[in-house]
Amino acid sequence: MSTNAKPYKDTLNLPVTRFDMKANLTVREPQFQARWREQDLYGAIRKARSGRPRKVLHDGPPYANGEIHMGHLLNKVLKDFVVRSLTMRGFDSPYVPGWDCHGLPIEHKVVKDLGSKAASMSHTEIRELCKKEALKWVDLQRTQFRRLGIEGDWENPYLTLDPRYEAGIVDVLSDLLERGYVFRQLKPIHWCMTDRTALAEAELEYKESKTPSIFVNFRLTSTPPDNLKTDAPWHVMIWTTTPWTLPANVAIAVHPELDYSGIRYVDPRSGQEHQTILASELVGKVMSLQSVTDFKEIGRCKGRDLENLQYEHPFIKRRSPIVLADYVSVDDGTGLVHTAPGHGAEDYQTGRRYQLPTLSPVDASGRFTSEAPEWLLGKQVFAANPEIIERLKTSGHLYHELLLEHSYPHCWRCKKPIIFRATEQWFVGVDHNDLRGQTLRAIEEVQWLPAWGRNRIEAMVSQRPDWCISRQRSWGVPIPALGCTACGMQLLTAETARHFRDLFRKEGADAWYTSPVESLVPSGSKCPKCGGAEFQKEGDILDVWFESGSSHRGVLSQGFELGYPAFMYLEGSDQHRGWFQSSILTAVGSNGQAPFETVLTHGFVVDDKGEKMSKSVGNTISAVKATEQYGADILRLYVASMDYADDVRMSERGIKEMSEAYRKIRNTFRYLLGNLGDYAEFDPQSVDPASLQEIDLWMLGQLNHVVDDVMAGYEKFEFYRVHQRIYQFCSVELSSFYLDVLKDRLYAELPDGPERRAARFVLARLHDVFTRLVAPIMPHTAEESWDFLPAGPHKPESIHLAEFPKSDPRWNEPERDARWVELMDLRAKVLAALEGFRKAKQIGSAQEAVVTITTNRPDRWTPDRDLLNTICIVSDVRIVEDPQDSEESVAVSKSTSPKCERCWNYRSSVGQSAEHPTLCDRCVRVIEATS
C-alpha cells in the first residue's frame, strides 16, 4: 500500500472520449435526422454522385392506410440498405418513395364514416374526402419511415393520385389500346339487386341462409362411353343451390380424375326406370335421398371420358357440352357441376377455357330479361326459384329437392343476399399478340433473387386469365370511356385516351367528374358503330394494380425521370402475383421490355415460433413502438442480422438480444475513439508505417479480409453476411484479442512514442473502416462516430456522402497469416492452461503467470517468444526443448517477480530504480521521459 500508487495511475494514458457508452438512440436519432434534413443531405448526396453510373431502386408504393407495421419496416429498411450501399459503392442511386393512394379500403372507410349521407353525395365530394384520407396516412407513414432513418426524396414522393402520375397511368392504357390489348367482355361480378350496384369481395358479408337445393337429370344426347352402351337413354345428374341460374346453364363440369358410375334405378314415386351418371362415391348417398333401393351400376368411367359429351337443357332448346374442371369435388352434390359462366367465378373461368357463351339474362334489379324463357320474363330471380323447380318437377327432370342452410354472401350495406351477374368489363387480353409469351421471354431476361422467384412468376403468368382492369367504384383513375347515347357503344381508343391523359395531367383525374361531358368529348368524335355524336361519361375506374403497375411510366420514364428500366424492384414474395406481375405486363404490353433488371424478394415477418403475426392471435410487435423504445439502429441491425430470403422471425426477445449486439459494436467504437483521444493531437497520417509492430500488421491484414468479405456481402445484397462478419470480428479479433492485447502499449508507453503511435495508427484505420462499413445498416450511429473524425479536405460533412473503404494491399501477407494461425492455436492452449490455474485459485489475472512451453521444435517458437508473451498477456514465456514431445505442451506457474505498480506486469526489473522502487524498467523510462 504505497502512498504514491495513485500518482502513477495518473501517468497512464487511459481512454478518454465524448462518445457515450449509452447510445440513447431514441433521443439522438431524431437529432441526426433533423440535421440531415437541415443540410439537405439527400440533395447533397445527389450532387456528390451526379455523373456516376446510375442504379435505381424503384420503390413499390405501400397502401396509404394505417400505421406502418413490421412488414413495412422490413421492406423499407432492406431498400435503404440497398440504396445506401449502392451510394457508398459510388453509384448514383436516387430513391423516390411512393404511395398507393386510390382503392377500395380508403373509399370503404370514407363511405362507412359518412353513413347514410354517402348516398346523396357526388363522386367528386366522396373523392375529395378520399383524397384527404389518403394524404393523412401518407403524412403519418412518411414521418414513421423517416424515423427509421430511411434516406430518400421524402419531400417529393410519388403519389398515385398526383395528376402527373394519373396521366402516366392513362398513357400506359393508351399504349395498350393502340396495340389492341384492351377489349370489353361480359364477366360475372357480385351484384346487389336492391342497391343496383357492383360489390367488391371486401363488401360482402357472409351469413347463414336457407336456399333450395335441387338434383336435376339432364338428358345426354351424345353416345355415352362404351361400357355404358344400353338401349335406354342416359342422363347426367347435377346439383345446384341456385335454380334461378339454370337458364344460363351452358355446360356441366366433371373432374377428370374422378370415377363416375352409370346407374339404372327405379324411382319409387313413379315406378319408372331411369339411367343417370354421377360420381361413384356419391351413388349411395344420392340414391338414399329418394329412398331408392332398386338401383344397379351399369358401368364406370373417368370424368375425362365424359368430356365433350352433349346434353340437352331441361327447359330451353339448347345443347351444351360436358367439360372438365379441377375444382369439382365429391364433398356434396353429385360430382357434376351445373355451369353458368354468367353467374359464377369458377364457372366463368371454365367458360373461358371452353369458349362458352356468358349468359346473364338478369337486369340490374335482379329481374329476368327477354333473353330468359318467356315464362320468367320480369320475375325477380329468387322469386323465380319455385317456378323453375315446379317446371322441372312437371317435366320429370327433377330428381330431388330440399332446403339447405349454408353460408351465402350478403350486401354490406342493405344486408340482402347478393347475386352473381355478368356485366361488361374492360380487359387486357393476355393472349392478344402473345403478350403472355412476350412477358415470359422478358421474365427470362430479369435476374430474380432468390432464383426461384422466376419459377413462381412464370407459373403465374403462364396460367393467368385475361386481366379485368375495370372496377365499379369511385376512388381511382376513371377509365375515360364515352358511351354513345344512341347505341351504347363505348368509345375508347388510343387517341381519345391520350386526349384524356393530357387533360388529367393538367387538371387531374377529377376533371372526368367535374367537367360536363360536352367539354370532355374530343371535338369531332363520332360513334364508330352508329356514327352518333352524343356521348355520356362511363363510370368505371381502373384496377389499382393497373395503377401501381404503371409506375414505370409515371415515375421511371416520365415524371421523375429516374431512368428505364429500373436496376431493382424489391418487395415481399406476395408481389410475384401483385406488383411485379402488373408491372411487367403493362411494361411489356406498352413498350416490350421488363421495367426492372433485378427483382429481389423477401419473406414475411413471423413471430418467434415462425407463425404469422396477427392482431387476433396477439403476437404482433408494433414497429412504431419498438422504434420509440429501442431506436431505429437496433431494429435496422435486427433486420440486417437475418436472411430475408426466407421468412423473418421477430420477437421482443430478439430485439433485446440485438440491443446487446448493438452495444458490443458501439463499445468497440467507443474504445477506439477513447484510445485515439477523439483524435485530439493525433494525426494518423503522420505515422511511419515502418514503425508498425507485427501484431499491428497482422491486424491490418485481418481488416482487409473483413473489408473484402463485407463488400462481397453488400454486392450480393446478403446483409446478414455483413452483419455476421462485422459483429464476429468486433467480438473476437478486436475486443477479446487485439484491443485487449494492446492495452499495455496504449496505457503504459510514452503518449507520443513510436509504440503507441503505431497502435493508434491501426485504431484510426479501424475506426475509419468500421464507421464506413456499418453506415448503411446503422446510419445514425455511424454518423455519430464519423463526427469524431477531424475535419479535413478528404472528410465529407456526413458519412453518408463518403464511400466504402477499400482493402489495402500493403497489409496482405499470406505467409504471415499462416504463421499466425499457429500462434493463435498455441495461444488457445495457453489460455486453457491459465484457466485451469485460475480455477485452482493460483492466479487471478493472466499477468500473474509465467508460461512454460515444452516443444520439440524450439526453433519455431523461440523467435516468437516475446510475441507469445504479448498475445497471451502473461508476465513471461519460457520455451523448453523436449525432443519427445510431438505436440506443444503448456505449463503454468506463478511469477516470482514483483508487480510493477504502474503497468501491473510482474517483472524482475521492479526495484532496480532507487527513485521509483515499485516500477519496472519500462515504466521508469517512460516516467523519466515525461517528467
Added chain:
RNA sequence: GGGCGCAUAGCUCAGUUGGCUAGAGCGCACCCCUGAUAAGGGUGAGGUCCGAGGUUCAAAUCCUCGUGCGCCCA
C-alpha cells in the same frame, strides 16, 4: 385441395462438386479482472442436421414419401 418456398445448438448464421469426431458468434453456466466499468477477459456445457424410407464404400448434402410453417391460388 393446388403451385412456390423454408426446416442445421436456446437465437442468428457457416457447412465447395456427397468425404475425418457437423462449425462460428451471441445467449447460458462457471471463473477472473476492477485502468473500456450499466464495461472487459477466460473456460465450458449445448445438435435425433424436421421425420421415415431409398441411392452410395460414405448423406446435413442426392432421390421419394411425409410433418410443420410461410406466400400465392382454389
